[in-house]
Amino acid sequence: MRFQVKALKPGAGVQSFVVDAASQAEATRLAGEDGFAVLSVSQLPALAARAARFPLLLVNHELLALLQSGVSVIEALETLTEKEPRANIRRVLAQVAARLREGKPLSAALKEQPDAFPPLYVATIRASERTSALEEALQRYIAYQTQLEGLRDKLINAAIYPLLLISVGGLVIVFLMGYVVPRFSHIYEDVGGNLPWMSRLLLAWGNLLHDHAMLLLTVLIGVVGIFWLAVRQSRPAAWLGDALWRLPALGERIRLFQLARFYRTLGMLQRGGIAIVPALDMVGGLLAPALRDGLASAAQRVREGMPLSTAMEEYGLVTPVALRMLRVGERAGNVGEMMENIATFHDVEITRWAERFTRLFGPLLMLVIGVLIGLIVVLMYLPVFQLAESLQ
Numbered sequence: 001m002r003f004q005v006k007a008l009k010p011g012a013g014v015q016s017f018v019v020d021a022a023s024q025a026e027a028t029r030l031a032g033e034d035g036f037a038v039l040s041v042s043q044l045p046a047l048a049a050r051a052a053r054f055p056l057l058l059v060n061h062e063l064l065a066l067l068q069s070g071v072s073v074i075e076a077l078e079t080l081t082e083k084e085p086r087a088n089i090r091r092v093l094a095q096v097a098a099r100l101r102e103g104k105p106l107s108a109a110l111k112e113q114p115d116a117f118p119p120l121y122v123a124t125i126r127a128s129e130r131t132s133a134l135e136e137a138l139q140r141y142i143a144y145q146t147q148l149e150g151l152r153d154k155l156i157n158a159a160i161y162p163l164l165l166i167s168v169g170g171l172v173i174v175f176l177m178g179y180v181v182p183r184f185s186h187i188y189e190d191v192g193g194n195l196p197w198m199s200r201l202l203l204a205w206g207n208l209l210h211d212h213a214m215l216l217l218t219v220l221i222g223v224v225g226i227f228w229l230a231v232r233q234s235r236p237a238a239w240l241g242d243a244l245w246r247l248p249a250l251g252e253r254i255r256l257f258q259l260a261r262f263y264r265t266l267g268m269l270q271r272g273g274i275a276i277v278p279a280l281d282m283v284g285g286l287l288a289p290a291l292r293d294g295l296a297s298a299a300q301r302v303r304e305g306m307p308l309s310t311a312m313e314e315y316g317l318v319t320p321v322a323l324r325m326l327r328v329g330e331r332a333g334n335v336g337e338m339m340e341n342i343a344t345f346h347d348v349e350i351t352r353w354a355e356r357f358t359r360l361f362g363p364l365l366m367l368v369i370g371v372l373i374g375l376i377v378v379l380m381y382l383p384v385f386q387l388a389e390s391l392q
Contacts, residue, residue, distance in 0.1 A: 003027040007036035054116035127273040156355040181206025262264030264343035270336025
């Protein structure tokens, strides 16, 4: 979530800026760590928070290419600023370059732009400054973000075919009920006679849809709009997320997807040189509320000296495969690399499940839609069949 913070800083006056945090209290704490005396904190609406998305992955690719060519960081940022046609992105890059010219570290300059650079990215850059390995940090973040987006794209592609079937089938059914069925109703009124009760019910629904089409369309748009705005808010979204988590098969896959992203992020931070306890604190916002409390408790147990694998097992943050691999990583001293291997293993599992689900659900959905359309057609022509039998 994102919060608009108004705060007072000695020598700088009152400033207003945006902070990424899991709660209002955390946003206040983060601002206080930077030397601000917080005056007010308010949560930004989800639509406002997503209004202008900074192309972080693309900028990383371009920045890495310039650095590998021997260009300094400031010159690289100035080059990206000059070539960027979008004013909001150009302004962010120019402000980061200006802070570097003032002598600030790159991580501090990035932290002043929370809308563009998330805390995980800033932490990765800060860790690289200790070892002067900026290019390696950029490569690591690019690989991390590419893998996350690759998994997301696979899941979206798997959902496109069922959504397309539902859309096309729904439009066909609406056309039959709202246009074709009412015209058959007029024919049967002229002919007269007794109609089967299922045909009468179908004709009644068709006439209702035809006579009140605009009203029903307005109500439908209103319901969809209200639902869309509701799920963008924190409480309704949390309620919907909890409902999805309770579904037998889907809930387990959502949990696995959350854990895979958690493992990959934690592995990237570990390989970047960030200690395990601060890394655990930083990745809490990636998990759903159902797992976030467990992560906080596990982080506290790790602070007390408990091994990471034991703490995560105690609070349900590992799968059987992840637990075994994590213990091997602890013995070998490569927890970060093993976390990324765990994430890759589960990414493959999630992708395979999505593909199997699509292969099974697509034909079943097509069968259901075909049966519904066929039933409508049969009920429309059923009186004609009965009339033909009576004439024989």
